[in-house]
Amino acid sequence: MRVLDQRNLPDERPASMDESGRRVFIFPAPVSGFWRRSRSIVEIFLIIFFLILPWIKIGGHQALLLNIGERQFSIFGLTFWAHDAPLIFFLLAFLTIGLAFITAIWGRIWCGWACPQTVFIDGVFRKLEYWIIGSHIQQRNLAKAPWNIKKIFKLSLLWSLFLLVSLVIAHSFLAYFVGADSLVEMTQYNPEENWTIFLVMGFTTAVILFDFGWFREQFCIIMCPYGRFQSVLMDDDSLTVSYDPGRGEPRRGKTKSEEPVGDCIDCYKCIAVCPTGIDIRDGLQLECIGCTACIDACDEVMEKIDKPRGLIRYATGNSLRGIKSKFLEPRVAIYSVLLIAVISALIFSVSKREDIVITVLRGKDSPYQVIKKDGESEEVINHFKLRLKNQTFENLSLEMVLPDIWKEKNIHIVSQTQAIELEGGKNSTLHIFIKFPPSVTGVEGSRNIKLDFIDAKDNKIKIQEDVKLVGPKSI
Secondary structure: OOEOOOOOOOOOOOOOEOOOOOEOEOOOOOOOOHHHHHHHHHHHHHHHHHHHHHHOEEOOEEOEEEEOOOOEEEEOOEEEEHHHHHHHHHHHHHHHHHHHHHHHHHOOHHHHHOOHHHHHHHHHHHHHHHHHOOOHHHHHHHHHOOOOHHHHHHHHHHHHHHHHHHHHHHHHHHHHHHOHHHHHHHOOOOHHHHHHHHHHHHHHHHHHHHHHHHHOHHHHHHHOOHHHHHHHHOOOOOOEEEEOHHHHOOOOOOOOOOOOOOOOOOOOHHHHOOOOOOOHHHOOOOOOOOOOHHHHHHHHHHHHOOOOOOOEEEEOHHHHOOOOOOOOOHHHHHHHHHHHHHHHHHHHHHHHOOOEEEEEEEOOOOOOEEEEEOOOEEEEEEEEEEEEEEOOOOOEEEEEEOOHHHHOOOOEEEEOOOEEEEOOOOEEEEEEEEEEOHHHOHHHOEEEEEEEEEEOOOOEEEEEEEEEEEOOOOO
8 A cells, every 4th residue: 555755745746645546645744733723613513503403403304405306305494396496596605605715715614614525534534543443643654554353453444443433424425315304214124125225325325434434635636626716716915824935935944054044943843744645735725625724733833943923824826925815806795795685685585485475366268247137136256267376395284265245245265166275395286166146246347256275284374366357247
């Protein structure tokens, strides 16, 4: 197994590959300090949040549910269906523009602080390696050692724990797509009864185990598209983890003894702790995920040699050159305007969205019919077609009634059913006839009335719809 030589990093290729393109394994040293403690707190919060979120209910629904198979989406109390594509578009637009906005200001803070790849590898998998195998030096020595009983035992135990963690992550991940309650129910039956879900779970577990346990930084360097986008999204006013060459150069040991030197003592600690095996002193690089490990490592060395902290720090390219950075540059301003527009459109759309949508259409036959009642009096009949759409996840039972004010005018509804059953997310069509005396429409030949749709569970009006009655004009 090839192991990274931290003092001889290649210039023409990523450090995790040798000259023939084969994998070079990286074993980063542990680090302590302000940024390490801060990231640990964030990682613990994110892992707990990820694990418990599927079990949180908001408004009786899973806090975050993306059930693609049944086209059900529940996002923090808001319920969506496939036909709510515009609302889902606003959410995706918010996430995309928000990521671009954050990157333009704070660089790859997502990669170093919140990306699941970083959070789980750094917060769980490497912790297990330190616990089972030992320090990064012991890990490196074990990797280069020949196969023996000790190596087989340690690696078997380590990968068994990796598998267990991967199963927990995969099941939690799957709960976001099939529902936590449904997932628990599925686990109580034979896998053959939910064969598709079982295969998806197995595949997801295998991917997580492979990626977090072995592939690791290769995903960030080779496969993740975000690293490529950063060159477009960032500029010299973006805040990134940076080495200050004006203060650090020339490095000690690189000049003659009588020449002035910078604060960098060329200790290689910043490389030793880097999870992607780069030298931050070479400037901003695609492989850098902004994890801040090099900041803590360098600050620790600076304190030991009585130098100010911050040789490696969060800084912008302009500030390192002595140029004042601009926070509200044109690109950031454009992102801000777009974010405000998307959020406003989402809030407006959600506020106007109703749980039940009822469309009242006039029948295709004649606008009205007049019939004789009891051989003498006349009665007018209007035909309407109701299209009802239930945009919630619950089945609803609605009763269609007329307010008392219209009942007193002898207006009646004739329908095949008074109780309307609406399944969650389903549409229904109902034909009704409304009968009324000609006096209702009067000289204008029309009259607007209201129909109440009452929820059978609580006998409260769920929605009201305007209906326009037409009839002969009275002279």
